[in-house]
Amino acid sequence: MSLLSPKKPEIPTDTIAALSTARGHGAIAVVRMSGARSFPILTALTGKPPGPQGRLLLRDFQNIDRGMAVVFYGPRSYTGEDMVELHCHGSPVITEELLSRLESLGARRAGPGEFTYRAVLNRKMALLDAERINARINAGSRQTLTLLDTSPGSLDLLTDLLDMAYNALADVESHIEFEEGEIPSFSALVARLAWLRGQASLTQRNASLPAVLLYGPPNCGKSTLFNAIIGYERALVSDTPGTTRDYLEAEFYFDGVGFRLMDSAGVRSGGDALEEQGVDRTKTLHGEASVVIDFSGDTTDDPRVVPVQGKADLSGAPAQGILGVSGVTRVGVHELLAEVAKRVRLFQQGDGWDLWISRTTKDIFDELHTLLGAASTAELPEISAHYLVRFCEKLRQDIDQPSIDLYDRIFSRFCIGK
Ligand SMILES: Nc1nc2c(ncn2[C@@H]2O[C@H](COP(=O)(O)OP(=O)(O)OP(=O)(O)O)[C@@H](O)[C@H]2O)c(=O)[nH]1
Ligand SMILES: [Mg+2]
Structure with a gap:
């Protein structure tokens, strides 16, 4: 199974920068930069090249502020690229000046979720699990944080469901071939999807503060x-x-x-x-x-x-x-x-919230529910088989080749700087 497919967006080659801490006044703020030009830009900003891996360096950020530069050498970084974190005083004037300077030195301002987007493209995490990062930031309770740590990844959930769907399809096809007994009901698959959708609803309910x-x-x-x-x-x-x-x-x-x-x-x-x-x-x-x-x-x-x-x-x-x-x-x-x-x-x-499920995975479950509904109410086994095949194809595609639309849907909900 591969997340890197020909239909996938290209890996960008430019260098991005953004404020990663919350906007407003605070003790410190962190401006992040990721991409091939991160270290040359840091050198131009501070007059000194980055130190050895992981070194934290106190730097003068060209009359803007004095702060700390933390360097991460790709691929051992959040995005998988060369990265720099500039820790400065938490003033919007300082961070804005710093970002403008980075821009003038060749960086581009990052869009929502662009750092995580790069992490996905560089195989640091699966697309469907990128939403966990956002959920962690927005978690309104300890319970959410615990479930974020313990719940299986979306790819595992979808892969298990696909296995069940193949079994259901095999039962229906053998019934068509041998015309024996009752039409198989694939009730285990129906029950599993219903349970997953219930868990997804509970997750959504917990996504905003009550x-x-x-x-x-x-x-x-x-x-x-x-x-x-x-x-x-x-x-x-x-x-x-x-x-x-x-x-x-x-x-x-x-x-x-x-x-x-x-x-x-x-x-x-x-x-x-x-x-x-x-x-x-x-x-x-x-x-x-x-x-x-x-x-x-x-x-x-x-x-x-x-x-x-x-x-x-x-x-x-x-x-x-x-x-x-x-x-x-x-x-x-x-x-x-x-x-x-x-x-x-x-x-x-509610009654037993056991699994954290991302919003995009919930959308996938909802589409699967429609197909499974058509399969389970069909009067002819051939029609059931037709919808089960579509069910499996849809799952296979979401596991192997997430569409560009899926990327857009996921990252448009992120904040800038993440
Ligand atoms: N002794 C005492 N006085 C209180 C207490 N709570 C409020 N007050 C007083 O009661 C008055 C009304 O308080 P508010 O908190 O404005 O009441 P409210 O329910 O918000 O009123 P509305 O906005 O008009 O609906 C004020 O003079 C308060 O100082 C309390 O626990 N003890
Ligand atoms: Mg009042």
Whole structure:
């Protein structure tokens, strides 16, 4: 089986550069360069040639900054090409200047995912597994990271499925030839594909951070709690009911689980037109949220809802099944977050999330599902065989000769610098 096929894109010969750390201000930033001219460009930038393999060199980046240059000699690098990492101070002015200088010395600015794209072309990783790199960067929980490490590669999953499909085809063809017994049902193949698609759906569900909504009447302390949880004064707080109108959101991590915490307009009727629009948004968010922290005082069977009583420092003990919390004294906040993390895990894991499956592999499974549906509902074994042959051909092609379209689909979802 070969990933290098004549239909594959050509290996590029130019040298690319990009900022690989997040944009904005930070202690350090890393600008990466990959390609045949990486070392000559580094020499031109710093006035000195790169040192021996793996050496870290302190360099003057031509009046722009002083920093560290890390050199990787191909093929022992991420992309398989000669690579340089320039570690500089994390200022957008510095990194932009540095990139412009690299451009003027002959590098080209990299597009999304271009470093990983080169790694695939240089056989550093299989195309269908390149998405794991992106998933690792975007992982919202420890569970995702663990599954990224333990799940078999997409090529192995597809190859196993192809074996099962060949067996199913052999059964149908021998039935056609000898016309004995019932038409084979290839139920094992159907069950396996259904399970894989279920795992792929769970993976997708976990691909974005789940939304946790603060919900309840005006003035109950939602925005105060929002600020207390995220650790800074993001939301306006006042004793005037109806303060929050637009909803706000901020990412938050607790006990290895990430979520998007959302503050919303307090729900009541009779406010002005703007407030009513805010309340409508809150109601929509309530329908979509993975977990709702509900200050309304009601209890419910909805597993997404965690009932709380706000301003626990002022009020007496809450009723059975309701958690007392205060954004001012932080009473109950830790317990609340533990409960939210528990609900988020339930939502994320569903019934047994055991395998991380990439989005492109999910798309392949969906196409295979259509073919298998046609094969399993066909009334004549010849028609079943026809669709099973197409099923096998499609799998064979995705394993051996991924199309250029597949490359585009995968790398367009990457960030620049990866
Ligand atoms: N003592 C006490 N006061 C609180 C607590 N939480 C909020 N407050 C006060 O209650 C008032 C309303 O708080 P907010 O956090 O703005 O309430 P809200 O639910 O966001 O209100 P709306 O945005 O109008 O829906 C403010 O004066 C807060 O200082 C709390 O836990 N204890
Ligand atoms: Mg508010």
